[in-house]
Amino acid sequence: MHAIRITEPGGPEVLAWSEVPDPILQEGEVLVDVAATAVNRADVSQRQGAYPPPPGASEYPGLECSGSIVELGPGVEGWSVGDQVCALLSGGGYAERVAVPAGQLLPIPEGVGLVEAAALPEVACTVWSNLVMVGGLKAGETVLVHGGGSGIGTFAIQFARALGARVAVTAGSREKLERCRELGAEITIDYRTEDFTERVRAEGGADLVLDIMGGSYLDGNLRSLATNGRLVIIGLMGGRRSEIDLGRMLAKRLSVQATTLRSRPAPEKAMIVSGVLEQVWPLVEDGSIRPVVDRTLPLRDAAEAHRVMESSAHTGKILLSR
Structure with a gap:
């Protein structure tokens, strides 16, 4: 098969379309023939040498994909060869085929195309796990989302609105802020010209950032x-x-948590995927949340996709299709 390899740490030019060995399935994994993957900031950091994959993960970039199951590994139940799926990955999405733990598979939501579905797993799992599981967002609360025009931001706006929350966002262009308003953001802040802190405080403060x-x-x-x-x-x-002002935290009873998704062990990822299937997929299928795709490029053009990502010229997700 072929995959995009990182030949050495560096700029987008170090991404090379290469012939590589096929993945070897382990217990509980399935082999997915990749239809599309998506570009995430983590892929850029990995390419630059600043974010290596966790132990045992594929060396190729790509934290999500969509495609069709072509082989079942030992011990896999509930899935069949030919099923169309999308998946949360620890790496390996920039390839023709990828091995995926069965617990990280999701069915393609009704009304979403196979390629388009590659825009969903990473943002859905990131947003649900951090807004609900970690952040405890409730109806009637205000959430501030930085980077509202990003893949995570555009999804978070829609999901928070579906939960009944009020959404504030920051972004760096009129076009992105307008798109955020279209998606449901009530408070939009251009971080280039406005102090987000003062604006949010004037709006009553945020319950969750x-x-x-x-x-x-x-x-x-x-x-x-x-x-x-x-x-x-x-x-x-x-x-x-x-530096952190602990006095402010004490006076206002604030909490700070920092999380990553990629390095979580497989059972935790499976738990998050299960929560997304139960609580987020129905919102996608009824149209409350839609994938926001800026552009779709051929997988071989991953370097160009990384240039677009680094320029921040996009709104929503950048996809790479076979």
């Missing part, structure tokens, strides 16, 4: 939170270190 920036936004996020607010950090685009 979903943050991709890390260090550079820590103080502003804490000041944005209402009493009993929760900050969930899922990315470090703004650095990994910052």
Whole structure:
């Protein structure tokens, strides 16, 4: 088979279409013939040498895919050869075939195309696990989502609205902010020209902040939170270190949690996938949530897709199709 290899740490040019060995199925895995995958910020970090795959994961980038099951490994039940699926991966999506633990498979939601479905697993699992499982978002609360025009952001807006929450977002262009409003964001903040902290505080504060920036936004996020607010950090685009005002946290009874999805063990991922199937898939199938796809490029053009990702010129997901 063929896959996109990272030949050495570096820019998009180090991504090479190469002939590689087929995956070998382990107990409880299935082999998926990949129809499409999606580009995530984690793929860019891996390409740059800053985010190696967890032990035992495929060395090829790609944290989600859609396709068809072509082989069942030992001990797999409930799935059949020929089933069309999408999947949460620890790596390996930028390939013609990938081995997937059966617990990380999801059926294609009704009304979503096979290629389009590749836009869903990573964002659905990230958003559900952090807004609901970790953040405890409830109807009537206000959630601040940084990077509202991203794949995670566009999904989080729709999901939070479906839960009955009020959504505030930050983004860096008029076009992205307008798209966020179309998806259901009530408070839209251009981070280039406006202090998000002051704006959110003027709106009554946030009960929950979903943050991709890390260090550079820590103080502003804490000041944005209402009493009993929760900050969930899922990315470090703004650095990994910052000072924290514990007095503010004590006075307002705030909490800070930081999570990753990729490095979670398979049983935890299976639990998250199960929660997504139960609580998120019905919202996709009834149209409350739709995949937001900026563009679809051939898998061989992964380098171009990474250039688009790094330019932040996209809104929603960038897909790579076979």
